[in-house]
Amino acid sequence: MKYTILAVIFLALSSFRDPVVRSYQKLDDGILLKLNKEQEGDPQYVKVRVVSDKIIQVLSTPDNEPGEPQSLMVVGGKKAAPSWSLNETKETLTVQTKELRVEVSASTGVVSFYDKDGREIIKEAKNGHRTFTPVTYSNTPTYEVHRAFEIDGDEAFYGLGQHQAGLMNYRGWQVDLTQYNSVAAVPFMVSSKNYGILWDNNSITKFGDVRPYRQLSALTLYGKDQKPGALTATYISAEKSGKAPIIRPEKDIYYEFLQQQKDFPEGYSLQGGKVYWEGFVQSDETGTHRFLMPGSGYVKVWLDNKLLLDRWREAWNPGFSVFKHDLQKGEKHAIKIEWLPDGGQSYIALRYLPPIPAADVNKVAFASEGGDELNYYFVYGDNLDEVVSGYRQLTGKAQVMPKWAMGFWQSRERYKTQDELLSVAKEFRKRQIPIDNIVLDWSYWEEDQWGSQQFDKKRFPDAEGMIKQLHDQNLKLMISVWPKFYEGIDNYKLFDSKGLLYKASIEQGVKDWIGQGYVSTFYDAFNPEGRELFWQLLKKNLHSKGVDAWWLDATEPDILSNTTIEHRKELMSPTFLGPSEKYFNAYPLMNAKAIYEGQRQDFPEKRVFILTRSAFGGLQRYGAAIWSGDISSTFEELGRQIPAGLNASLSGVPYWTTDIGGFFVEDKYDRPEPRGDALEEWRELNTRWYQYGTFTPLYRAHGQTPYREVFNIAPEEHKAYKSIVYYNKLRYRLMPYIYSLTGQVYHEDGTLMRPLVMDFGQDKKVQNIGDQFMFGPSLLINPVYERHATTRSLYLPAGTSWYSLYDGKYQEGGQQITAPAPYETMPIYVKAGAILPFGPDLQYTSEKPADVITLYVYGGQDGQFNLYEDEATNYNYEKGAFTNIPITYNDATKKLTIGKREGSFADMLQNRTFHIVYVNQSKPQALNFEAKPAQTVKYNGKPKTVRLN
Structure with a gap:
């Protein structure tokens, strides 16, 4: 018996071979390497798994041997591995497939990727940063996770969801993967070298230059009078107030969230006011400094008298802008910021990153707030179509959308009555303007019944009859559905009785912006019972009336707009799966899963169609498209939509759309109705946006007043009207082409809206x-x-x-x-x-x-x-x-x-x-x-x- 036990121990030890005082085990689909940690935060185990000839999973853990991660994103890649071989030297373990060579350092666990001919593609960077940093969220221990990669000097980076700072190539920038209204986080990076990295982590993540942004006070500041210590801030009140300007020194510009609104000067009202920050900035480094400005209202920024930013964004929904400028060490650079808040509550901040250290110029990194392991997939292809196909192999195919969804949709924020909606449908048919779908936006319920899924009988007396009338005119109806419930309504009580609601906002008495303000919360979409119950509500109250498709709004989730990220995590905690910090970005995926799986099970003969405001890795498998959120109606914002949609497409999300015309408008357009030059500018803006929107994957007009129907934009004889209708008809003429492309999306993992780097990657001029x-x-x-x-x-x-x-x-x-x-x-x-x-x-x-x-x-x-x-x-x-x-x-x-x-x-x-x-x-x-x-x-x-x- 003694010898039998010794034999078992010997066999167990011998399965871990020891070339250099390191141990590894050959598995059916890869290798598991055990390391001697050199310092705290290093991996203890590294696992390299062959998913396919062109897809490799890399998994590392700080302590325990890795098990099988429970991924929310990845559903494929679990089949038997293709044939592969393992070669061992004293320093390196080499995994070889038909298309890739993957080298793993036996001493450090660093992984390098080469093509079949031995050309280096990318490799993990050595040391420089702790891979695992212990952290505790809600009494749950986990790790912050970091991994840097060495890259080529001329390499460009794309994908990562939908971001609206106007960047196409992210090289040299930081990309913040945090769900916001108009920012969709998909942790899939695509390189101009025809590979991608799917970073399988559900928490808030940074990519690229992941150093923390610094507040402005980290620079040496001078006022406009050259006095050191701070910029000169001048707060000018509205003319009618009769108040004198308030002038004070400010070291930081940080009014980014609700919580900082109290930091404006006492007694100062943003409404009708204006703010200037003036002075000089001085850096202790020479080189390109990159600036990040979250902001709303009208903002202009000058550095060295050069205008670097000039934009407007609606006061209640700030957006992100970036710009860069070269600063010389020890030199003063004049800075001026002009801000018109354009509302009683508005937001602005300014942060910066110093020049990238020389040692890091050819590196990029991923850094996530929470994870029990480091887990990523390297996806290689002969071209970017193959890379996107590999992503879908891992995260799920995108369906062929129903053909009607490829036609024109008319939407408005919002059709307030049944008659209003039906009259618009009738007008389209009367004018013979092609259309397939009308969208009913939020607040079709009684004011205090958000989450009831019940129509307000006074405004929509016969919802079922209304939908039938639309169907009789060969129109579909998409309806807005939020994962939100007012405290005390019947559906709230139902979800609450089963423990399916986030309760922090209820306990804090957080009110929304409707009427007197109502306390509300969202359901926990990570809970399978919550998802099932949410679908049952939609099925019973809306699908039964004939609703054709689902518009899932505020799916970030936006429980309280413009609060800090820390507070947003608190408001959605705990989730069914664990602390919100670990799962923050995945909510839109789980919410879409609820509707898709419910409808496919109950109505398997009907294609699901979902439009959602946020996205995450794998969203495409749930019959879902995304749109670019509540954007502003400006030519500048129109320009930003183009790279936003292109990078969404490179993220493996084939169906994307934008509010044609933009969502929210400047006062000159609608208060009162536009006249003169403002009216003609409005018409030209919509004309250009409709032209562009005709060739986005989904063709959809939406926004607040003025109304976005073409016949409300301009009269029939106006060139705006003629152009919009021309492109509408051209879209329908192209339907054999367009619907063939949707077939390719499913059958060939195709992409409709294609950045030039997809088809002309050998032409370096297209990279940016x-x-x-x-x-x-x-x-x-x-x-x-x-x-x-x-x-x-x-x-x-x-x-x-x-x-x-x-x-x-x-x-x-x-x-x-x-x-x-x-x-x-x-x-x-x-x-x-x-x-x-x-x-x-x-x-x-x-x-x-x-x-x-x-x-x-x-x-x-x-x-x-x-x-x-x-x-x-x-x-x-x-x-x-x-x-x-x-x-x-x-x-x-x-x-x-x-x-x-x-x-x-x-x-x-x-x-x-x-x-x-x-x-x-x-x-x-x-x-x-x-x-x-x-x-x-x-x-x-x-x-x-x-x-x-």
């Missing part, structure tokens, strides 16, 4: 372009976001040639051009080799089948396109009920082949006609659906080939 993009494989979209613009400078990527969509004129790629951009049109170019299918003129997406398709073919290089169709509203495509018609063009032979139809589904179109228009360098063709085609092909599913002249 955040105001142009490809819509699908063929259309180069170039939004106009400056008033009075009649041209726009844009870049035509190299490696292909281009045609103007409107007149078919040819342009070489690889050049910066000045394109015509008159008020009515936005520059759009078509890639050589493109095959663009245009369908019939429609009033709604299901009005008639695309039995006649006008096929524009653009010469100059080979091309291909798959025309995709399915049953439009159900999930039968998951079972194979769909068709693809492969269409290819050979530029050398000038032959177009409409290939054999693949697949089938019930009631599919058996026969159709293709009208073919051929465009090439010597034969420009204008976009004209009434023109006689050069050739016509009758198609019955069998392949047809024609030569183009």
Whole structure:
């Protein structure tokens, strides 16, 4: 017996091999390395797991051997690992797949990634920062987690959700992954080197330069009179107040949250006032300083008399701005900040980061507030499409959205009565402006019944009949649903009786902004019972009346706007899974899960459609899209939407939209109704926003007053009206193209709204372009976001040639051009080799089948396109009920082949006609659906080939 026990001990020890006084174990899908810690905070164990030939999981823990993390984001990647090999040297363990070589230092556990040919892709940085720092939240011990990586000097970084500081490439900046109204945190970083890192952590996280921002007082400050110690702050009251200005020294500008509103000078009212901060700043370092300014109202910032920021944001919903400026060590740099709060309660702050230390210039890091382990996935690809596909392999596929969702949606904050909503629907149909969906925003309930899911009978006397009338006009209804309950209503009592509510806001008596103010809270979406009960409420009270889709608002969760992050955590604590600090960012994912899983179980034949204000890793698997939140109505804000949407797309979230026209407006637009130049500016802003919005994945107008319906923006003869309707009709003409792209989203992990780096990554000039993009494989979209613009400078990527969509004129790629951009049109170019299918003129997406398709073919290089169709509203495509018609063009032979139809589904179109228009360098063709085609092909599913002249 004694010898048997010794044998068991020997076998257990021998499973950990010891090349350099270090131990490792070979697993079925990777290796587990045990380290001798050199210092507190180092990993004790490092696990490298092969998920696929191109996906590697790295997991490390500070003490105990890692188990299987319970991920909220990751649902895939648990299958048997592909074939891989392990090579061992004295210093290194090497995991080799068909596509990757992963080296792990036997002494430090540092992981390095190489391609199959041995070229380094990225590697973890050695030391420099503790990986694990013990921390306790609500008596629960856990760790702050940090990991830095060494990167190439010319590498660019994207993704990470939706951020609205106007950045496309995050290189050199800090990205704050904290859920806010208009900020969506998705911890998936994508590199221009065709890899991504999915950081599997649910807490608030920083990426990039993760050093803490410093308050302004960390610089040497001087007043405008050169007196050292502080800037000169001048508070000027509204003219009618008769108050003298208040002048005082201020070391910091920190009025970011509700809690700091008390720090303004005693007796000073922001309403109608103005504030200046003036003086000089002096740094003890030379180099680029980066500044972060959360703010609302009108703000301008000058450094060395250079205007670095000039923007407006609604007072009640501050946004983030960043700018940078070079400071010289020991030199005084003049600073001036002008702030018009534009409200009785408004917010502003200013912080900075000193120059990045030379040793860290070629490093980026992730740093999270809470986690029991360090857990990330390295995702590699031959291109960025493969990287996004790898992300979806891990976190779940995005569905094909219902076809109606790809049409136009009209929304307003808000339709206050049943008659108001129905009259808008009637007007669209009367004017024959295409539309598929009307959205009913919040407050359709009685004032004191938030969370009841019941219509106010005085304003909506027959909600079921209202929805039926919409359906009879071939319109869908999406409705706003919040995870919020007023204290004391029946649904509150139901959730409270089961312990499914966050109670801190109730205990603190936190009131909202409605009427007299009501105390409320949110349900705990991390609790499976809470999710089930929430869906049952929606099913019973809204779905039963015919509601088609769900608008999930305030899903950050925004229990109390503009309070500190610490207070926000307190208000959503504890969660079912543990302290809110560990799970803060994942609430929108869990809330969407409630509706998706509930509806798919109870109504499996109906595609779920969710629009939510916030996002997290894996959101796409729940039939969900995101929108960019409560943004302001300015040309500057329109410009910021473009990189925000592009980075959301690179985060693996394929369906994204923005409030066309912006949500909240300056006084000049609506108090009173705009007149003169303000009215024309409003019309031009909406025209440009509608032009851009036509080519975002989801096409949706929304906002406060003035109303956003085209017929409320301008009269029928106005060029604004004509332009908006033109692009609306163009969107519907493009429906065969657009719906084919939604098919690619599911079947090929495709992306509709495509940053140029996705398709032209070899062209270094596109790395920082955040105001142009490809819509699908063929259309180069170039939004106009400056008033009075009649041209726009844009870049035509190299490696292909281009045609103007409107007149078919040819342009070489690889050049910066000045394109015509008159008020009515936005520059759009078509890639050589493109095959663009245009369908019939429609009033709604299901009005008639695309039995006649006008096929524009653009010469100059080979091309291909798959025309995709399915049953439009159900999930039968998951079972194979769909068709693809492969269409290819050979530029050398000038032959177009409409290939054999693949697949089938019930009631599919058996026969159709293709009208073919051929465009090439010597034969420009204008976009004209009434023109006689050069050739016509009758198609019955069998392949047809024609030569183009």
